[in-house]
Amino acid sequence: MSRDLNSTQAFWLGHLSYAAALQMPLSAYAEAQAVTLADLMAWENRLIVQGFPVPPRCRPARFVAVEVVA
Numbered sequence: 001m002s003r004d005l006n007s008t009q010a011f012w013l014g015h016l017s018y019a020a021a022l023q024m025p026l027s028a029y030a031e032a033q034a035v036t037l038a039d040l041m042a043w044e045n046r047l048i049v050q051g052f053p054v055p056p057r058c059r060p061a062r063f064v065a066v067e068v069v070a
Contacts, residue, residue: 005052012043013052020055 019029
């Protein structure tokens with residue numbers, strides 16, 4: 001079933017796609033674009049539930065491997 005995006009869905013999917021293209025975490029993207037992280041995440045979930053393809057999030061590594069020399 002093919003569905004068209006309405007203007008609001010397209011707006012938020014555009015933000016999510018741009019954040020993914022920039023490889024920015026949603027928190028950094030939200031701050032840079034003056035939108036709220038809560039809105040981005042809510043629309044990400046809403047679009048997924050509605051069956052629209054949402055790009056994967058950029059998830060930077062939280063832990064970094066280090067070498068300890070004794």
